[in-house]
Amino acid sequence: MSINRRQFLRLAGVSTVLGVGGASVLSALTGKGEAVSQTTPHFTTDPKAITGKRWGFAIDVRKLKTDEEYQKCIKACNDIHNIPEFGNPKDEVKWIWKDTYEHTFPTVTEDKIMNKELKEKPFILLCNHCAQPACVRVCPTQATYKRKDGIVMQDMHRCIGCRFCMAACPFGARSFNYRDPRGKDANGMPFIKKENKEYPTRTIGVVEKCTLCYERLAVGLLPACAEASNGAIVFGDLEDPNSEVRKVIDANYTIRRKPELGTQPSIYYVIGGRE
Amino acid sequence: MKNAGKVVIGVVIGFVIFFGFPFYYNIGKANVAPKLKYDTPAILQYEKEYGKKECVESKAFMSAEHMQLLNQWRDAVVRTGDRIYVNSRGESFHMSLQNTCLNCHSNKKEFCDKCHNYLAVNPYCFSCHIVPKEKQS
Amino acid sequence: MLEKALIGSKRYWLWIGALLVVIGIAFIQYLHQFSYGLGITGLSRDVSWGLYIGQFTFLVGVAASAVMLVIPYYLHDFKKFGKIVILGEFLAVSAVTMCVLFIFVDMGQPMRIMNVVLHPTPNSIMFWDFIVLTGYLVLNIVIGWTTLGADRKGVHPPQWVKPLIYLSVPWAVSIHTVTAFLYAGIPGRHFWLTAIMAARFLASAFAGGPALLIILALLVRKLTKFDPGAEPIQALGKIVTYAMFANVFFLGLEFFTAFYSNIPGHMAPIEYLYTGFEGHGKLVSIMWTSSILAVLSLTLLVFPALRRNENILAVACVSMFVSLWIDKGFGLIVGGFVPNMFEGVTEYWPTTPETIITIGVWAIGFLVLTVLYKVAVAVREEGGYHD
Numbered sequence A: 001m002s003i004n005r006r007q008f009l010r011l012a013g014v015s016t017v018l019g020v021g022g023a024s025v026l027s028a029l030t031g032k033g034e035a036v037s038q039t040t041p042h043f044t045t046d047p048k049a050i051t052g053k054r055w056g057f058a059i060d061v062r063k064l065k066t067d068e069e070y071q072k073c074i075k076a077c078n079d080i081h082n083i084p085e086f087g088n089p090k091d092e093v094k095w096i097w098k099d100t101y102e103h104t105f106p107t108v109t110e111d112k113i114m115n116k117e118l119k120e121k122p123f124i125l126l127c128n129h130c131a132q133p134a135c136v137r138v139c140p141t142q143a144t145y146k147r148k149d150g151i152v153m154q155d156m157h158r159c160i161g162c163r164f165c166m167a168a169c170p171f172g173a174r175s176f177n178y179r180d181p182r183g184k185d186a187n188g189m190p191f192i193k194k195e196n197k198e199y200p201t202r203t204i205g206v207v208e209k210c211t212l213c214y215e216r217l218a219v220g221l222l223p224a225c226a227e228a229s230n231g232a233i234v235f236g237d238l239e240d241p242n243s244e245v246r247k248v249i250d251a252n253y254t255i256r257r258k259p260e261l262g263t264q265p266s267i268y269y270v271i272g273g274r275e
Numbered sequence B: 001m002k003n004a005g006k007v008v009i010g011v012v013i014g015f016v017i018f019f020g021f022p023f024y025y026n027i028g029k030a031n032v033a034p035k036l037k038y039d040t041p042a043i044l045q046y047e048k049e050y051g052k053k054e055c056v057e058s059k060a061f062m063s064a065e066h067m068q069l070l071n072q073w074r075d076a077v078v079r080t081g082d083r084i085y086v087n088s089r090g091e092s093f094h095m096s097l098q099n100t101c102l103n104c105h106s107n108k109k110e111f112c113d114k115c116h117n118y119l120a121v122n123p124y125c126f127s128c129h130i131v132p133k134e135k136q137s
Numbered sequence C: 001m002l003e004k005a006l007i008g009s010k011r012y013w014l015w016i017g018a019l020l021v022v023i024g025i026a027f028i029q030y031l032h033q034f035s036y037g038l039g040i041t042g043l044s045r046d047v048s049w050g051l052y053i054g055q056f057t058f059l060v061g062v063a064a065s066a067v068m069l070v071i072p073y074y075l076h077d078f079k080k081f082g083k084i085v086i087l088g089e090f091l092a093v094s095a096v097t098m099c100v101l102f103i104f105v106d107m108g109q110p111m112r113i114m115n116v117v118l119h120p121t122p123n124s125i126m127f128w129d130f131i132v133l134t135g136y137l138v139l140n141i142v143i144g145w146t147t148l149g150a151d152r153k154g155v156h157p158p159q160w161v162k163p164l165i166y167l168s169v170p171w172a173v174s175i176h177t178v179t180a181f182l183y184a185g186i187p188g189r190h191f192w193l194t195a196i197m198a199a200r201f202l203a204s205a206f207a208g209g210p211a212l213l214i215i216l217a218l219l220v221r222k223l224t225k226f227d228p229g230a231e232p233i234q235a236l237g238k239i240v241t242y243a244m245f246a247n248v249f250f251l252g253l254e255f256f257t258a259f260y261s262n263i264p265g266h267m268a269p270i271e272y273l274y275t276g277f278e279g280h281g282k283l284v285s286i287m288w289t290s291s292i293l294a295v296l297s298l299t300l301l302v303f304p305a306l307r308r309n310e311n312i313l314a315v316a317c318v319s320m321f322v323s324l325w326i327d328k329g330f331g332l333i334v335g336g337f338v339p340n341m342f343e344g345v346t347e348y349w350p351t352t353p354e355t356i357i358t359i360g361v362w363a364i365g366f367l368v369l370t371v372l373y374k375v376a377v378a379v380r381e382e383g384g385y386h387d
Helices: A005-030 A067-080 A134-138 A164-168 A224-228 A244-251 B004-019 B021-025 B041-050 B059-080 B097-104 B112-118 C002-006 C010-036 C051-062 C065-076 C085-106 C125-153 C161-184 C197-223 C230-261 C264-274 C284-302 C310-337 C352-381
Strands: A042-044 A055-059 A096-099 A123-126 A144-146 A152-154 A233-237 A252-255 A267-273 B084-086 B092-094
Touching (some): A055 A244, A067 A096, A067 A224, A224 A233, A233 A244, A244 A252, A244 A267, B041 B097, B059 B097, C002 C352, C010 C352, C051 C085, C051 C161, C051 C197, C051 C310, C051 C352, C065 C161, C065 C197, C065 C230, C085 C125, C085 C197, C085 C352, C125 C352, C161 C197, C197 C230, C197 C352, C230 C284, C230 C310, C264 C284, C264 C310, C284 C310
Parallel strands (some): A055 A267
Antiparallel strands (some): A055 A233, B084 B092
């Protein structure tokens, strides 16, 4: 029988689809028969884990008196998370850092009359783990997403490196691996000065940011920056009215960064105590 | 088509020569299946304490399904927030490629790489997850 | 029909060869970028989108060229556009191809592109951009190829093409709207947070796309035996004029809101672009170039006596295209990132590898355009056309 080109192509296409489909059905039916097991494998949380509904911080920078105290908090994070140092501000990767009042709260605008002590006080900045994060709204693959404990998480496995989240974040909290973090600089020095073997590095071309020490919370430890801050950074569940962080917020005047944008940041900066 | 018969014969011969190359080039060479080494210090220690070598799941399961298992672990740890895996024997494990799996299987070259190289697969896990230093077995 | 692209003059093959050389060089640069990382570009932690995304944004606008011919011809029976609608559709195919390629070279992990399909995220505008761009590409390929094939045989296109053509009209509007939404929905960047972003995109698209189309039509007339006709070109000229006036007017609206409200966050990016901000002003000269070229093009276009002269029209279109390219393909993106979220300034300028890769993608676009236009022109030259 003679068939023309169109009929042949149609036949070939249908056969391919049926063949592929048939193979997958077959493998699903035969499956892998495991011997009868005592339990059905499942996942569960570590009983030591700290759980909460909305993790947040109250940061009182008045308690950080010297530059060393700021650096101690920053170093605590950088050391355990294998943060690379690329050696130039262009490619910089930072999860937590120190900056001026004006840079932290730029929408307050230049005010020469404001309280001098506050104006000259450096602040500590990190991801705000917002309750309504703009970055989560824009991520096309849900590589950044909000966990049920409130952490705005970054799944480095899934990130395609489109950097839409970096454009969306109003707080400049995110960094991109413009280079391979496992590489070496011009002098042959690795970008990661000292590897923490218990935590992964990241890879080239993915976005990263503070992940609220989720790996420490999961085993009952506080976030590294809070632990190193000697009480300046108070961590806790914002939805628990009895938590320490809520007590600090209740007892003081606090401000958040760019609250008018509606992202509901979870970091409250203490700027003064009540009488 | 002119000389259709000769052309077809030529194409068939060419096809056989070209696509048969992997076969006749390797005639006489043994293509040995990879032999994995299970004699890291951590595994030998486990054997001393418990009398046998055991992984998180059975060897047959792990051979066939460790990729899927690791994907599930990844989603549970990173996305859901669960850290503990209870296996089919009821034992609990801390889900971590670096700290659990590679803790026992610290000989990546004699273990992971053997099968991966044989099958020419290149999982990108190790571009982030740190491989422990190969310990002398 | 594709075989028509395999027969050409020496000049044609020289042009194809030159494009292939450029593409080859750019590809090697891309491999370099792939291994070194995007750090090879001028991008930084503060300015995380630059030339690549700017080009993508601009080319989405160029892709509107098709709909500017489709609406008058198919919806309003403007027969004069009949012979050149195909040129618009094929330009759209070339432009959208470049869009997709620019996204690809900008991604940090391009091998993971399928994650967008495997994990669809309807709340993400980028997800929708992926959908509408791919859809528009497919639509134009199918519509263009089918109608051209029918022309070649001297028959009506098949009935099923008609609904696709009608669909392509709102779809074209959607690609601009969705791409504008990438910028207009971001809370922290006041340069972008404007309700008229999508309107500006549409206006500049309806100016820039047809402007390029006029230039291409004039080139086709010069280089081949197919004459698109003086009347269609003049009609396009009028469309371009009105669209550009709208675009410049919208830009003026942005200036007013920023400076009359006197809000520092609104003013700062515009100051950075046009006068410099806190001592930084890398983009000032090119932004003013863009403005001057815009005014020049409008002056040449607004007077019918000037517009009717095809040489003057060509100058006006080139000047407008360059003006829009600077404004939308560069200034718009960088302006959103300067000043940064801390009201500091990190400047951006493309590096040489980045520029070479960009030129390479444009070369691929021109290659696609050349091949498709060769086919279309060959059909027209043979007399293949059916009203």
